[in-house]
Amino acid sequence: MTGRPILFEWTMAPGTGKPIELRAGQVLRIAQVEGGQCVDFNCFNLHDYREFMHCGRTRTVHGFNPSRGTFLWSAPPRERAMLYILADTYGRNDVLFPRCSAYLYESAYGFAAHTNCHDIQAEAQREYGLTPDDVHDSFNFFMCTEIGADGRATITRQTSRPGDHIDLLALIDVLAVPNVCGADVMRTSNFALKPIRLEVFAATPDELAAPPPVPALRSQRTPADFRNPTIKADRALRRDPAYRAEFVNAPIVETEVAVELTAEERALLREVAPDIYGDDEAAALRDVLFSWWEARFLQAASGAPAIAAK
C-alpha cells in the first residue's frame, strides 16, 4: 500500500515464479501474504542476459544476510550494482544457500517429484527464452540462516508476518525473477508453501537518491571490451587452433622498491606485524600495508563511506 499507481501486480501461487521487466527507476515490492514464506530470486540485465546477479560479490561486500541499504551486484567482468534494497521490513535474507533442486529432494528425501526452486526458476525464465542452465545462484529473501560454531550454515524458522515486504530499486533495466521457494520439508518456509504478492511502482525522487554512489571503474567491462564477444551457440567444447594466449599483465614483472624505515618505524613494524615473517621486514611491511588497505577496500567497494585514515 504505497498510495502510488501500481504499474504491475501479481500474486505468485506456491509452485510458481514470475519474470518481471523492471526498468531503471522502478521498484519491485515482494510482499508476504500469509507470512513465513521464503522467496528465491534471479536477476538479469534485460538487454544482455549474460550479465546476471552474482551472490558472491553481494556476500563479500554486504555479508551473509544483506538487508536494507545494500546492493545486488552483477558478476565479473560486468560487476555493476543492478538493484538496491530500499526497504526491508523483516530484515532477514540469505546469500549462503543455493537454490533447492530436484536432486536435493530425491537424494535427501527420496521424493521422485517435488517443487524446487531450480525447476520453478527455469520454467519462469523460459517465458524469455532462457534454458534451465541459465538459472543462477539465488538471492533468498525472507530466508533465516546462521553459521554455527562448526562453520556450517543452518536454516532457522522464520517469523515474517503478512505485509512484510522488500522494496528493490532497479538501477539498470533488469529481468527480475522471484519465485515461491519450493521447500516445504525444511524450516525455510516453516513447512508449508504460501503465496507471495508482487507489485511494481515508480520510485519517488527521495528513493532514487537513496543509494550511495558506487565507483564506476574501467574494470567494469562489457562485450565491447571482450576479445571474444560472441555467445557460443553449440554445446560441445573444441579447442580453437588459432588461439594464442594473451593473459593480462603476463608474464608478470616484479620490480624491487627500496623503502627506508626509521628506527621508530622499524620498532612499530615489529610491534604490529604478525610474527610469521621472522626477520623478513619487507614481507612484514607488505602484510601490514595490505591489511590496512583491505579494511578500506571493503568499505569503498560496497558503496559505504571509506573509514577515516588514521
Ligand SMILES: [Zn+2]
Ligand atoms: Zn527453494
